Amino acid sequence: MSQKKPELKQVLNGFQIFMITISTVIGIIVFSGDGEALRIAGPSGALLAFAIVGLVAICVMEGVSGVIQMFPAPNAIMEFVRAFVDSDLAWVVGVAYWYTWASVFATQIIYAAGFTDYWRLSQVYKTLAFYLCAPIVILFINFAGVSYFGWIETFGGFIKICVVVGGAVTMYVAHGNDGVGSTDINAGFESSSQIAADHHDSRIAAYPQIASCYVIAFIACGFLGVEMTSVTAFEARDLRSLRLPSQTIAYFVVFLYLLLAIGEYLNVSYNEVDLPKMYGSAPTNSTQAIIVIAAVEAGMKKFPSLLNGCMIFSALSASNTALYIASRTLYGMTRTINPWRWFSGLEALSSVWYRTGVPMWALFVSFLAFLWLPFLTLAKKFPTVVLLEILETSASVSCLLVWASQCLAFIRYWAWLRKHKDEVARVYPEYDRWHATSQASTFLGGLQPAIAMFGLVACLVIVLVFTTATWWTTQANFRKVAIAYGAPVILTISFLVLKAITRRPSVRLDDDSASLMATLESLRYLKPIRSNERQGLEAAM
Numbered sequence: 001m002s003q004k005k006p007e008l009k010q011v012l013n014g015f016q017i018f019m020i021t022i023s024t025v026i027g028i029i030v031f032s033g034d035g036e037a038l039r040i041a042g043p044s045g046a047l048l049a050f051a052i053v054g055l056v057a058i059c060v061m062e063g064v065s066g067v068i069q070m071f072p073a074p075n076a077i078m079e080f081v082r083a084f085v086d087s088d089l090a091w092v093v094g095v096a097y098w099y100t101w102a103s104v105f106a107t108q109i110i111y112a113a114g115f116t117d118y119w120r121l122s123q124v125y126k127t128l129a130f131y132l133c134a135p136i137v138i139l140f141i142n143f144a145g146v147s148y149f150g151w152i153e154t155f156g157g158f159i160k161i162c163v164v165v166g167g168a169v170t171m172y173v174a175h176g177n178d179g180v181g182s183t184d185i186n187a188g189f190e191s192s193s194q195i196a197a198d199h200h201d202s203r204i205a206a207y208p209q210i211a212s213c214y215v216i217a218f219i220a221c222g223f224l225g226v227e228m229t230s231v232t233a234f235e236a237r238d239l240r241s242l243r244l245p246s247q248t249i250a251y252f253v254v255f256l257y258l259l260l261a262i263g264e265y266l267n268v269s270y271n272e273v274d275l276p277k278m279y280g281s282a283p284t285n286s287t288q289a290i291i292v293i294a295a296v297e298a299g300m301k302k303f304p305s306l307l308n309g310c311m312i313f314s315a316l317s318a319s320n321t322a323l324y325i326a327s328r329t330l331y332g333m334t335r336t337i338n339p340w341r342w343f344s345g346l347e348a349l350s351s352v353w354y355r356t357g358v359p360m361w362a363l364f365v366s367f368l369a370f371l372w373l374p375f376l377t378l379a380k381k382f383p384t385v386v387l388l389e390i391l392e393t394s395a396s397v398s399c400l401l402v403w404a405s406q407c408l409a410f411i412r413y414w415a416w417l418r419k420h421k422d423e424v425a426r427v428y429p430e431y432d433r434w435h436a437t438s439q440a441s442t443f444l445g446g447l448q449p450a451i452a453m454f455g456l457v458a459c460l461v462i463v464l465v466f467t468t469a470t471w472w473t474t475q476a477n478f479r480k481v482a483i484a485y486g487a488p489v490i491l492t493i494s495f496l497v498l499k500a501i502t503r504r505p506s507v508r509l510d511d512d513s514a515s516l517m518a519t520l521e522s523l524r525y526l527k528p529i530r531s532n533e534r535q536g537l538e539a540a541m
Contacts, residue, residue: 008074008331009146009357012235016150018245019157020321021228025253026160027104027318028111029222031311034261035268035275035290037215042190043265045212049219050261054254056462057223059455060403062444063410064227065246069440070431071523072233072242075332077402080409083519084416086506088498092491093405094333096398098366100224101329103395104322106370109134110377110388112315118292118308123378131374138320139367142327145356146235149324156317163310164256167291171263174298185265214469220462221396222257225318226250227403231325234525239439247442260291267294326366331359386479394487397467400459401491407456412509414449420513428520463488 012020037046073079077097082090113130141149229246236242268275268290275290289311295304335350353360376387417424417433429437433445444451467484468476510516 007352007357008235008328008359010235011147011237012150012232012241013237014241014244016154017229017232017236017241018249019154020150020232020324021225021245021249022157022160022253023153023317024225024228024321024325025223025249026157026164026256026314027108027222027225028311028315029219030164030257030260031289031291031314032111032276033218033222034257034264035293037219038265038268038270038290039272039275041211041215042270043185046215046219046265047258047261048212049216050254050257052216052458053220053223053462054250054257056220056403056455056458057226058250058254058444059451059458060407061226061246061250062442062448063452063455064230064406065243066433066440066442066445066448067410067413068230068233068246069239069242070438071525072236072239073523073525074234074335075329076230076233077227077406078329078332079523080413081405083523084409084412084507085405087504088502089405089495089506091333091498092495093402094329095494096487096491097402098326098329098333100395100399100402101322101326102366102369103373103391104224105138105319105326105366106373107388107392107395108315108319108322110374112312112319113374113377115289115308115312115315119305127378134316134319135367135371138316138323139363141320142323142363142367143353143356143358143360145358149320153317153321153324156313156320159310160314160317161256163307163314164260167307168260168263170300170303171260171267171291171294174294174300175263175266185262190270210469210472213466217462217466217469218393218396220400221392223250223253224396224399225321225325226253227406228321228325230406231328235328243441251443264290264294267297323363323366326369327359327363330362330366334362390479390482390486393467393483397463397484397487398491400463401488404456404459404463407452407459410452411449411456412507414452416509416516416519419509419511420516423513424516424520427517431520 034046034050037049040046041049067080068076071079075094078090078094081093109130112134113126116126116130141152226249229242229249233242272290272293274293289307292304292307292311295307331350331352334346334348349362349365350359351361352358373388373391414433417431421432421434425432425435425437429435430439432438433440433448468480470480471484507519508515
């Protein structure tokens with residue numbers, strides 16, 4: 001009798017999933033990216049960027065939440081595209097998502113090490129602590145099992161919420177007591193006088209509309225990870241554990257970001273010379289996070305050092321969750337790998353260590369893929385900075401394209417379900433979105449598919465239009481083109497090559513309901529339903 005293949009353990013509760021997602025989303029952008037946004041677009045432009053990207057994130061998560069509550073599949077992001085759009089596109093989406101988080105694992109470590117410049121830590125200690133020891137500790141945490149990982153990142157998410165809320169409260173208190181920078185937030189769309197020198201373009205500061213579009217593209221980096229509930233879907237304990245986190249995470253993140261950003265902009269001028277310079281400029285050791293600058297200007301002697309330590313913790317925690325996402329994505333991609341015989345060896349990446357329920361080979365490959373990246377910073381040469389900038393931005397763009405794919409998958413899923421509404425209600429009442437028997441619920445579900453359509457268009461506009469804002473006043477060069485279009489071009493070529501090799505047709509929204517029923521059955525990963533939920537379903541039927 002053959003032994004059952006080990007699988008991921010389904011042990012995460014709703015509170016853990018929510019906190020793990022918070023730990024993923026809150027990395028360094030909320031502390032550094034908002035400072036760069038302030039320099040480029042002024043307080044009004046930066047807050048507008050946060051609001052726009054927050055709205056896009058909410059629209060994306062309305063669709064993602066509605067689907068994963070029904071289909072908590074392993075590597076759900078790839079599975080939804082495969083089931084409702086195209087199998088080859090699903091592979092490209094899976095690779096893009098893995099690349100995003102495997103590279104984020106390394107870049108967050110780089111930023112954590114960079115924050116030690118505040119204490120003037122020597123390069124030797126920085127290399128030992130962050131480039132050697134930190135990755136090994138993160139690997140150990142991930143290998144220990146999802147239960148241990150879940151509790152560690154629950155603590156991490158809680159600490160990050162405390163840091164953001166505590167930092168925001170401190171900013172408001174400082175503003176109220178001393179009136180620090182009381183007129184700065186009224187500057188509107190004014191840009192820093194240093195922008196022209198930093199970006200080698202005297203016209204960026206002269207056009208506030210261009211500056212606002214420019215910051216939208218990288219403020220979006222700070223929202224990457226809100227979709228992470230779909231990664232934890234299969235490892236959730238039950239359906240209720242998925243519902244509340246997936247419903248609320250985007251709204252909560254938008255609230256946290258705006259709460260902190262407004263407090264920071266009340267206290268720091270857009271002309272502050274120490275604001276972070278993240279894009280298009282040479283590296284410097286004097287840049288600081290905006291919240292640290294505000295604390296210094298408010299005369300808080302010990303608080304800035306504490307905040308700097310919290311930001312280091314935040315970056316390392318985000319690196320930890322990034323490795324988790326990358327390993328689960330690679331595991332999900334290879335667990336049913338059958339497209340070509342010569343790639344069948346990749347199926348080993350779906351191996352799960354039976355003691356911990358961890359996809360060990362997927363974890364190791366994800367760990368090693370970009371482990372070399374932090375060591376490039378030791379070169380201290382400008383081309384290295386350009387490479388890091390291209391890798392980081394392409395990872396963000398890749399994830400935004402994944403968001404777009406989820407919106408497209410939801411739109412087609414909704415249309416197919418609508419076409420066979422009566423049959424679905426009879427065979428699978430729990431999937432009937434238009435009846436109380438549905439096991440999925442979202443705040444804006446009644447506005448679908450318009451919400452998903454807006455999310456799809458907005459993601460594509462950010463990727464294909466706003467990332468090119470630096471071209472609008474100057475001639476394009478290789479670096480600007482590579483940053484903006486490197487990821488879309490590579491992913492498009494990959495999709496076309498796959499399509500040419502496999503010649504598999506895209507998913508048709510068949511008039512025959514049997515095709516839809518077969519698709520729904522392929523996504524049917526059953527989870528326990530608590531007794532009170534079961535009674536509610538039975539009463540509605």
